[in-house]
Amino acid sequence: MVFALKVETFGWKMVWFRAGSSATKLAVRRILNQGTRTPRYLPSQNRSFHSTLYRPNPQSAASAPVPRAVPLSKLTDSFLDGTSSVYLEELQRAWEADPTSVDESWDNFFRNFVGQAATSPGISGQTIQESMRLLLLVRAYQVNGHMKAKLDPLGLEQREIPEDLDLALYGFTEADLDREFFLGVWQMSGFMSENRPVQTLRSILTRLQQAYCGSIGFEYMHIADRDKCNWLREKIETPTPWRYNRERREVILDRLAWSTQFENFLATKWTTAKRFGLEGGESLIPGMKEMFDRAADLGVESIVIGMSHRGRLNVLGNVVRKPLRQIFSEFSGGIRPVDEVGYTGTGDVKYHLGTSYDRPTRGGKKIHLSLVANPSHLEAADSVVVGKTRAKQYYSKDLDRTKNLGILIHGDGSFAGQGVVYETLHLSALPNYTTGGTIHIVVNNQVAFTTDPRAGRSSQYCTDVAKALSAPIFHVNGDDVEAVVHACELAAEWRQTFHSDVVVDLVCYRRFGHNEIDEPSFTQPKMYKVIKNHPSTLQIYHKKLLECGEISQQDIDRIQEKVNTILNEEFVASKDYLSKTRDWLSTNWAGFKSPEQISRVRNTGVKPEILKTVGKAISSLPENFKPHRAVKKVYEQRAQMIETGEGIDWALAEALAFATLVVEGNHVRLSGQDVERGTFSHRHSVLHDQETGEEYCPLDHLVMNQDPEMFTVSNSSLSEFGVLGFELGYSMESPNSLVLWEAQFGDFANGAQVIFDQFISSGEAKWLRQTGLVVLLPHGYDGQGPEHSSARLERYLQMSDDNPYVIPDMEPTLRKQIQECNWQIVNATTPANYFHVLRRQLHRDFRKPLIVMAPKNLLRHKDCKSNLSEFDDVQGHPGFDKQGTRFKRLIKDQNDHSDLEEGIRRLVLCSGKVYYELDDERKKVGASDVAICRVEQLCPFPYDLIQRELKRYPNAEIVWCQEEAMNMGAYSYITPRLWTAMRSLRRGDMEDIKYVGRGPSAATATGFYTFHVKEQAELVQKAIGKEPIS
C-alpha cells in the first residue's frame, strides 16, 4: 500500500506538469522554493523533515513514533528524493499499529488516502491528487485572489482573471462541491490550518472568494517569511468574514461625513480655488483615523505624516486637526502670519503647509501628529519624513521603534513613477536608517493629472515597487469604507508586529479634474461619464447602513447637521483669524532665534586640555584590536599629531570637531556613500579588525557609557536623493545635533537636486523650519576628468539669497548676515578652519544649512595642516584674533603684511585648494609684490573682510582667480559682490575685477590629464605673473 501511494503521487506530478499552465507551474515552483527558503525562520527542532516532533503516547510511547502533520507542500517537494517516503512509511506503519499514535490530522490523512474507514463519510474517496489540487487551488487564491477582487469603485477595470482561480483547472466539477475534503497542513494558518482540516469544497471556495476576492485584494505571497504569511493568513482566512459593530459603524460614518462635507464646504465657499480635493477618495480620512487609533492602541505615540497635494487640506483639517478657521482663513487670501518677531519668510500655498497637533484617540490615548510641509515635487518629502521619524526615535529613546511611526500618502502616478519612492523604500531595513516600518497609503484614483495608468506605468499595480521590499500590499475598494478601515487597521497591526513597511492601495477615483478648475473629460471622457452618475462613498455607506437597519435616517441627518454647523461656525471665525509664526515652529526649537532676532557670534575654540583628552581618545585603539597595517599607521600618526600639537590634517580636524561636539552633549551623525572609511581613504572612522572582522569606532568611546548612536557614522545605500532627504528630515527634528551628508564626489549631489532646491535652500523661507544640515561636497580640479572635479559650486551660489548690491550691517555685535541668508557656502582650506566651521553650526542660537566644498588632494597635502593651537581658545595663540577663536570667513595673506601695503601690485582673491598652487607659484617666482587672500566663506559674502583687504592694498590690481571654468565656480557670484565692496570704497568698477581661470566650457573639466596639468599651470602662472591681466 505504501508503494501504491508513492507511485500514485509521482504519477500525479507527471500529469500535473504536462497539464499545467505556465502560471500554475510557477505556483508549483514557488511552493517548492518556499519550502526550501523558509526553514531559517522556523524553530530549530522543526527545521528538517526528519526532526518532526512526536507526540508521546502513554501506551505506545516506546514502540511507535507520534508524528505531527507534515505540510503537504513538503510532501510534494520531497517525494521525489525518497527520504520523505521513508518517513511516511514509518508514519504509516505506526498508524496501522495504533491510529491514535499519530497526530489527528495524520490519522485523518491515512484514513482517507489508504482507503480505511473515514470518520466523516464525505471524505471517503479523496485521492492524493485531489488533495494536491485542492492545496494548489487554495494557494492560487492566496497568490492571485486579488486579481479577482472587486477593487474598482467605478467597475471599469478590465482584468484578466488568472485561469488558476478556475475550479475546473483542478479537475473539480459541480458534483464535488458538497464533498468534504481534508486540508489540514502543519505550520500553516488559515484555510490550510490543521485546526480545520475537513471542509466541503463549496465552503472552502466560498470563503476563499470572500477572503480574497471581495473589496480587499491581498498581495502577500511574495513574502518569503512563513511566519509573516501565516500571520496574514490568520487575519485573512478567518472562519467567518470580519464585521464592525454598530458603535464602530457610527464612528466610521461620522468620519466619512466629515471628510465628504469638508470638501463640499470648500467647493461651495471657494468655487474657483485650487484645493486638489479628495472627492472620490473620501474614505482616506476614516481609514487614516482608524489606522491611527489602532496604532495608538498598539503603542504608537507620535506619527509623522508626509503627503502631497491630493486631499492634503482634508487631512490637515480632519486628521491632524489644524484649526479649520485657519485653513479657511488661508483660503480667503492667505494672510501673512504676524507675531512678536515679525519674520514671515515667503510663505507657501495652503496645500503645502505642515502642522502638528496632539490628538486624542478613540481608545482615550493621545497621539502626536505632524504633517511635514512639502514642495510640489511629488514624493520628494518621502525620505524627509522617514528621517524625521528616525530622529524622533533617537531623541525619545524609542529603541524598538514602536512609539514613533512614519506614514506616507502617495498618488498612484507618483508612487509608480518617482524614483525616490524606491530609494526611500530601500532605507527601510538598513540599521542606521530603519524606522521600524513606514505605512504607505496610495490614494489610487486611477489617473495622474491626465495620464491613464496604462501610459504611466509598466507594472500591473502602482504599488508593485513595494514588492521588492517584501511589504504586504492591501488593495482596497475605496467605496467600501469599512474595508478601507479594515485594511488600514491591518496595516497598523502589521507594522507594530513586524516592524517593516506595509502598503494600503486605496483604489478610488477622482470626481473632478486634477484640480477643481480643470476639465477631466478632455482626456478621460468615458471614465467621467461613469463618475458623473456614480454615488459618493458616503451615499453608498448611508444606503448600506439603512438597509441593514443599524443606523436610521435621523442618525444620518444628525451627523450631517452637526458637521455643517461646525464648518459654518469655523468659517465665520476664520474672518478674524490671525495666524502666528508660532503655529509653525515645533517645540524642540523653543528659544532658537528667527532671522529677526540677533544671535551673538560665538567662539568655537576648545580648551586645550579637552582637545588633548578627546584627541587621545579618538586616536587610540583597544589593545587587542588588529587594524590593517596602513590604518594602524594612520592612527599612530594621529596620536603623534595630538601629542606634538602639530601637523593636524583634515581627517583629524574633522574627528576633533565631532568629538568635541559629542563631549559637549550633542548628537553627531554623518552619512553618505562609503563615509565610514571615506571615499578617499582618509577618514577611517570605523576600523575593521583584520582577523575577526570586528568593527571599532573610536568616536563611540569618548564619554562613559556613551550611547552608541550619539555619534553615528554610516555608509548609506547608493542613493543621493533618498539619503540626503533622510538626513535633512533627521536634522530638522532637533537643533542639538550636527547632521552631515557627504556626497561621494560633489557632482553626484545633483541626483538630489530637488532636496537642495525645494528644501535646503528655501525651506526656511517657505515653511519657517530651520536646519543646520551640513553637506560635504568633494570639489577640486586634480585631473580626474569632467565627472569628478566639480561639485557645481556655482549652482549653490546662484541659489543664495544675499543681495549682491547691498552691504548688510557687518558690525560684529549687530551682524545678522548669516541669519538672514538662506544658507552658507564655504570652501575651507585649513583643517582648523574646517573644525571651526563645523563647530560654528551648533555654537549659535539659530540653525542654517552649510554647504562645504570639501577637499580631495588637500586631505594629504603637505601644507594643508594646522597646529592644535589653532583649535583652542587661548589668547595669543595663532587662531585667536581680536574676537577669539572662530571660523575665519577670509584668510588674509600669510606673508605677515601690515595694515597698509602700498607696494603690493596685485591682490589675488581665490577660494579653495587653488590657493596652495598659487602660493607655490608665488614662492617659485619670488613674487612678493602679490598678495593672496582666501575667501573661505563665499556665502554670505564677507564684505567686511574683503573691504579690510582692499584697504590694506590700495594700489593693487584686483584679481579673482579660480580653477573652474568661467561659467562655473564662484566667478559670477563674486563679481557683483566684490564690485559692491569696491564701489563703496571707491576702488573701481566692474571692469577693474580681473578674471583668471579656465574659459567658458560645457563640460566641467578636461578628460586628458596632461591637458589639465597644462591648463592648471597656465592659470596659476597668469595669476602670479608680471603681465597685467587683460
Ligand SMILES: Cc1ncc(C[n+]2csc(CCOP(=O)(O)OP(=O)(O)O)c2C)c(N)n1
Ligand atoms: C516631481 C513632479 N513632477 C510633476 C509634477 C506635476 N504634477 C502634479 S500632480 C501630477 C499628477 C499626480 O498624479 P498622482 O500621483 O496619481 O496623484 P493625483 O493627483 O492623481 O492624486 C503631476 C504630474 C509634480 N508635482 N511633481
Ligand SMILES: [Mg+2]
Ligand atoms: Mg492619481
